Amino acid sequence: xxxxxxxRLKNVGLxxxxxxxxxxxxFPLLLMxxxxxxxxxxxxxWPPIVIPGDPTLENYTKMFTQQDLNLPRWLFNSVFVASxxxxxxxxxxxxxxxxxxxxxxxxRNVLFFLFLVTITIxxxxxxxxNYLLMRDLKFLDTYNALIWPGVANVFGVFLLRxxxxxxPKELEEAAILDGASRFGVYWRVILPLSTNALIxxxxxxxxxxxxxxxxxxxxxxxxxxxxxxxxxxxMNGAYGTLDRGLVLAGATFASLPVLFFYIIFxxxxxxxxxxxxxxxx
Amino acid sequence: xxxxxxxxxxPQRRLDALAGRWRWSASRRREAITAYLxxxxxxxxxxxxxxxxxxxxxxxxxxxxxxxxxxxxWLGLKNYxxxxxxxxxxxxxxxxxxxxLLTVIGTTILALAAALAVNAPIRGRDFFRVVFYAPGVxxxxxxxxxxxWMMDTNFGVINYGLNLLGLPKIPWxxxxxxxxxxxxxxxxxxxxxxxxxxxxxxxxGIPEPLYEAAKIDGANSRQLFFRITLPLxxxxxLFVTVTxxxxxLQVFGQPYIITGGGPGYASYSVIIYLYQQAVRYLQAGYAxxxxxxxxxxxxxxxxxxxxFLGRRPEGE
Numbered sequence: 001x002x003x004x005x006x007x008r009l010k011n012v013g014l015x016x017x018x019x020x021x022x023x024x025x026x027f028p029l030l031l032m033x034x035x036x037x038x039x040x041x042x043x044x045x046w047p048p049i050v051i052p053g054d055p056t057l058e059n060y061t062k063m064f065t066q067q068d069l070n071l072p073r074w075l076f077n078s079v080f081v082a083s084x085x086x087x088x089x090x091x092x093x094x095x096x097x098x099x100x101x102x103x104x105x106x107x108r109n110v111l112f113f114l115f116l117v118t119i120t121i122x123x124x125x126x127x128x129x130n131y132l133l134m135r136d137l138k139f140l141d142t143y144n145a146l147i148w149p150g151v152a153n154v155f156g157v158f159l160l161r162x163x164x165x166x167x168p169k170e171l172e173e174a175a176i177l178d179g180a181s182r183f184g185v186y187w188r189v190i191l192p193l194s195t196n197a198l199i200x201x202x203x204x205x206x207x208x209x210x211x212x213x214x215x216x217x218x219x220x221x222x223x224x225x226x227x228x229x230x231x232x233x234x235m236n237g238a239y240g241t242l243d244r245g246l247v248l249a250g251a252t253f254a255s256l257p258v259l260f261f262y263i264i265f266x267x268x269x270x271x272x273x274x275x276x277x278x279x280x281x
Numbered sequence: 282x283x284x285x286x287x288x289x290x291x292p293q294r295r296l297d298a299l300a301g302r303w304r305w306s307a308s309r310r311r312e313a314i315t316a317y318l319x320x321x322x323x324x325x326x327x328x329x330x331x332x333x334x335x336x337x338x339x340x341x342x343x344x345x346x347x348x349x350x351x352x353x354x355w356l357g358l359k360n361y362x363x364x365x366x367x368x369x370x371x372x373x374x375x376x377x378x379x380x381x382l383l384t385v386i387g388t389t390i391l392a393l394a395a396a397l398a399v400n401a402p403i404r405g406r407d408f409f410r411v412v413f414y415a416p417g418v419x420x421x422x423x424x425x426x427x428x429x430w431m432m433d434t435n436f437g438v439i440n441y442g443l444n445l446l447g448l449p450k451i452p453w454x455x456x457x458x459x460x461x462x463x464x465x466x467x468x469x470x471x472x473x474x475x476x477x478x479x480x481x482x483x484x485x486g487i488p489e490p491l492y493e494a495a496k497i498d499g500a501n502s503r504q505l506f507f508r509i510t511l512p513l514x515x516x517x518x519l520f521v522t523v524t525x526x527x528x529x530l531q532v533f534g535q536p537y538i539i540t541g542g543g544p545g546y547a548s549y550s551v552i553i554y555l556y557q558q559a560v561r562y563l564q565a566g567y568a569x570x571x572x573x574x575x576x577x578x579x580x581x582x583x584x585x586x587x588x589f590l591g592r593r594p595e596g597e
Contacts, residue, residue, distance in 0.1 A: 011403060018398050022412050025470060028427055029415060031438065048438045078420075096323035104309065105316035118331050121580070124531060124555060124572040126334035128341060128565050132348075133334070152326035182315045204475075211420040213534040214552065218560065232422035233538055244430070251423035258418040263411055274482040 036060070036249040043245050059249035071250045073224050074231035078254065081146040081227060082210040088151045089205045090198055097160035098186045102172070115154045127218065134219050145219040146227065150209065156201050163197035163272070164190055199265050200272030207258065228254050338569050346566030348559070353566070360570035370571065373551045374578070376461060380536075380550065381529040383465040384472075388525055389518065392473045396480035397510075410481075414474035421471075425538030428467045429454070432539075454540055457547035464535050464548055471535075472528075476521045483517035484510070523586050530579055551575050 031050055035043055036059055038052040063071045099105070100112065130149045139145040167190060175185050191198070216230040223231070232247060262269070342361070345354040364370050395413050399406045416424070431438050432453035440450045453463040491509055500508065533552040536542055542549035551571065559568035 011401075014398055014401055014403060017394070018403075018409050021395060021398075022409060025416060026412055028431060028470070031431070032419075032423070032427055046436065047441055048436075050438075092322045092326060095319045099316040099319035103312055103316035103319070105313040108316075111320075114332075115327075118327075118335070121335060121576055124552060125338045125569070125576050126331060127555075127572065128559055128569050129334035129337035130330055131559070132337075132565070133329075148326070149330045152323055152331055154327075154331075157323065182319075186319070207418060213421050213537070214556065217556075229420035229422035229534070232420070232426065244426070247423070247426055251419065251426075254420065255418045255423070259411075259415060262414060262418065266407065266410060266414070270478060270482060270485075273478055274485055 032248050033252050035245055036252045038245055040243070040245055059243075059245040060253070062243075062246055063249050063253070070223055070226070070231065071228075071246070074226050074228045075250065075254055077143075077146075077225065078210055078228040079257070081143055082206050084143070085147050085150065085209045086202050086206040088147065089153045089156055090202060092151055093153055093156035093201070094160050094191065094194075094198070095186070097157045097164055098190060100157065100161045101164035102169075103182075115157065119154050127215070131218055139219070141220055141222045141225045146216060149215070153205060156205065159201055160194070160197060163194055167193050196268045196272035198272070200269045203258075203262060203265070203269060210258065339573060341566055342569035342573050344566045346564070346569070348563035348565050356566065360567050361574070363567070364570050364574055369546065369549070369554060370551075370574070372546050373549050373554045376547070376549055377530055377532060377551045380461050380465055380468075380532055380548075381526055383462055384468045384529045384532075385522055385525045387465060387469040388473045388476055389521055391469060392476035392521065393480050393514075393518075395473065395477045396484060397506075399477075400481055400484045410477075413477055416471050417474040419471065421534030422538060424467065424471050425535060429539045432463055432467075455544055457544055460540055460544065460548045464532075464539065467539070468529065468532070468535055476525065479521055480514065480517060483514050487513050519586065523583055526582060526586065527579060530575065530582075 027050075034050045034052055037055045037057070039054065039056055039058060042049065042052060042054070100108070126149075134140050134145040134149070137144075139148075171189055171193075172185050175189050180188065210227075211229060212227075213229045213233070216227045217233070220226050220230060228250070232250075343355065343357060345356050345359075347353070395409075399409045399413070419427075430436075434440060434450055434452045434455050437453070439453065443450065452459055454460055487510065491513075492505055495505055495509060531552055532550050533556065536548040536550050537553055537556070540548045542553050552575075555568050555571045555575075558564045558571060
């Protein structure tokens with residue numbers, strides 16, 4: 001009896017903690033979504049309100065029709081760049097990770113050590129040289145500049161290597177006996193068994209790229225080549241006072257795809273992280 | 282004749298062994314070629330955008346390198362000498378260090394607490410996991426615009442709430458002593474979801490029988506946490522704090538958008554300084570010296586963290 005009671009009491013404390021944290025974490029998000037459905041006079045109203053009194057889609061329609069703002073274009077740029085980047089990272093890193101997980105080759109340890117060293121070097125060291133390189137290649141203000149420089153993701157190689165090493169070798173040997181090539185093994189055995197890890201890595205690198213501000217600010221200048229984060233700062237500076245409702249509508253719209261992706265895959269993402277040993281075990 | 286004789290004297294199994302070794306090294310060579318074919322795409326990007334750029338960046342930092350100038354004057358260590366005497370550099374280092382320390386401590390504690398809470402077998406935990414991760418999908422631009430207004434001293438919703446509770450206004454972004462904790466608060470809100478997932482993964486890797494055995498021995502929940510959970514999470518904590526430190530020492534977007542580095546220089550970060558030098562003043566040489574200065578500090582801190590947190594727990 002007393003055991004069940006303490007168990008319940010503990011859960012009450014837990015719920016109080018969780019609900020307070022939910023309120024604190026959720027409030028700004030609620031505000032963002034709420035304001036995106038408000039008329040401009042409601043947004044600046046004092047005292048402030050969170051739930052729109054007279055909900056409107058005005059901001060959302062304006063977002064797609066107002067010419068000088070380019071919000072749809074920035075959104076497209078962000079999604080296109082981050083998706084291409086994520087795809088490139090997954091392909092390039094999983095190929096390299098397979099070699100490190102399963103194949104013997106001279107220089108293996110040297111390369112691995114070199115990768116480890118570069119993880120501790122902050123990316124800012126490479127910003128200026130990469131910027132100059134982009135300029136010389138005439139890549140400034142193009143998607144190329146936004147996609148390629150970060151593709152060699154050492155972290156991604158480590159993560160996938162850990163995961164691949166945990167896959168039983170017998171599966172692979174069976175495929176080789178059936179006449180599969182190494183690439184066939186990678187493509188038809190290893191990758192299908194690694195979807196959780198690939199999804200975990202995908203959401204991680206997608207968000208990093210999608211939310212990056214520094215690099216897009218550096219390599220894009222033309223308004224129509226900005227990504228969403230970079231574009232929003234341009235608006236901030238160029239217009240002085242920005243149309244909050246419009247920006248928050250754009251923000252809400254931009255975060256929905258990622259949020260849905262996360263909601264659908266959250267269990268698999270967690271599993272992917274668990275099995276790659278990022279969690280320590 | 283001697284040849285045949287010699288061959289005749291070599292035992293058959295040794296011949297087989299030799300042939301076997303030859304075959305083995307041929308397959309080994311094939312394996313190495315296959316491996317490099319797998320590695321080529323990565324190595325190409327790695328060589329161009331990382332190795333080349335690090336070497337190049339170190340080189341640029343020895344020059345008076347203006348972005349658009351046709352040629353550049355060799356300065357040796359002059360940029361670094363200037364850096365050591367540059368008050369803006371030291372201010373930005375101080376700000377960045379305070380910000381990173383507050384953010385890493387706050388994020389780690391909150392992420393661990395949240396992970397413990399949503400690891401418990403309770404109703405609605407998937408909902409909580411989604412909510413806690415949700416701010417992380419926002420871009421820094423949106424985070425900045427949202428909080429800039431929320432934290433406004435006179436018209437912000439936070440101070441309005443404090444006022445309703447009868448509490449005094451807090452000058453979140455306009456007071457030099459408050460602005461760094463404020464930005465840190467924003468960053469913790471924005472980013473604790475991912476470390477929470479990592480802690481959650483770490484918690485799920487701890488074998489359940491360990492807890493059961495300890496419970497049989499009469500351990501209470503506090504003892505379970507400090508004697509089992511925390512020691513076994515040590516590698517996870519190391520991973521989280523190291524990666525968080527590396528990320529937050531490079532803070533740029535939050536101060537750049539929310540405060541512009543102000544008031545005065547109170548939230549001016551190292552990367553804002555680097556950005557201003559490179560983009561506004563086109564001083565690539567000096568900006569590179571800033572980057573390498575930061576790199577040295579970050580590598581040093583990472584090694585320190587490994588030294589303090591990386592020790593194996595006692596009895597292992």
